Amino acid sequence: MKAVGYRQSLPIDDPASLEDLSLPEPTPGARDLLVRVKAISVNPVDTKVRKGARPGAADAKVLGWDAAGTVEAVGAAVQGFKPGDRVYYAGSITRPGTNSELHVVDERIAALAPKRLDDAQAAALPLTTITAYELLFDRLRVPKNGGAGQTLLIVGGAGGVGSILIQLARQLTQLRIIATASRAETRAWCLALGAHAVIDHSKPLAGELKAAGIGEVDMVASLTQTGQHYAQIVESLKPQGQLAVIDDMAVFDAMPLKGKAISLHWESMFTRSKFETPDVARQGELLAEVAALVDAGRIRTTANESFGTINAANLRRAHALIESGKAQGKVVLQGF
Incomplete structure (x- = not known):
């Protein structure tokens, strides 16, 4: 073959x-x-x-x-x-x-x-759908049709996982969805998929959220370049917020999460099949x-x-x- x-x-x-x-x-x-x-x-x-x-x-x-x-x-x-x-x-x-x-x-x-x-x-x-679904419902544990009054920030909204995560969150929860994108075409893509707002991840995220009148968020799904955005993600999360991550980093220091008691969740869609x-x-x-x-x-x-x-x-x-x-x-x- x-x-x-x-x-x-x-x-x-x-x-x-x-x-x-x-x-x-x-x-x-x-x-x-x-x-x-x-x-x-x-x-x-x-x-x-x-x-x-x-x-x-x-x-x-x-x-x-x-x-x-x-x-x-x-x-x-x-x-x-x-x-x-x-x-x-x-x-x-x-x-x-x-x-x-x-x-x-x-x-x-x-x-x-x-x-x-x-x-x-x-x-x-399939791969991105499983990743996004597990991240939203198994890791962050958002209830179906739940999340009213809470905000989810998706870092990398126009990528493969972000593109389906926006849709699942919009269709199956009541979360307010903020996506990040840095180009006009990717911003338009995220809005068309259902994001309530889009901010520019080429600029400091906390400042972009404040400028958009959003302030701190309850949850962050960091789908790409987590190391680059990490300090801004911590600043942008509310105390007792949740961070879900999928990308690979050579070193990850969880200590900055301690002050706000932020919970950390790793998502890997291969886990279930790898370990049966x-x-x-x-x-x-x-x-x-x-x-x-x-x-x-x-x-x-x-x-x-x-x-x-x-x-x-x-x-x-x-x-x-x-x-x-x-x-x-x-x-x-x-x-x-």
Whole structure:
């Protein structure tokens, strides 16, 4: 089967950083779906793994976690799906990635794809949707239809996670949503997705909030450049506020949170599948819930750019855009 992967960690402008491959077809395990991949999207984790995880000398590592496709076969213990079903999901970080014609995924972390979206539009959603949903409801523990009178600041509102977090918070809670964006087009994007206001993260956040008449906030979802904004985030949070973080930092000092008794929450959507937690099926359930919201017209896809077919050259372009920090919404690729 066709696939795209890498054999050594290289800068993305090196043609060998991602290569077209021919690999054996995978075999589904008892609880697995064998999926013919129709479309994928690219996330920052793809670039981080490519730069930091070196395959063995004779091996090639296939990246990619988001996928939309059609079930070709099911394992002996699968109960919720059948061949021909159209599914979408974000796979496990412990298994080969979705940048391949055929892929196996645990049925518990997959769901039927939204009917009103095409494959590329659906593939944009899973990883960021799971991240945003878990951050909002499992980490910050905002009740469904709750949060009245409270304010959520989303740092990096126009990125992949921010683009779906704005929508989930607007549709499923009563929070006031303040997003950050630094360009006219990303500001407009955040407002169109449902943010009540947008401030500029290229300027001090506390000052921007005060200038907007908002003042301190109850919760911050810091989705990018947390280290750069950390002091301003602490200043912007109310006493006993909450900070949820997803990005990686070489060093993180939690002591500045102590004075205000700010609680810190880490979100990693790979945790449930990596450790096969007792509630691992919750990821498939929440994707099904979001698919219903999409089909009801309440949530829109975050796909914003299509880079063509799934091949090494196009994936190198996508990785380069992600690494630039200028991606708006999600980048998708479709077909082999």
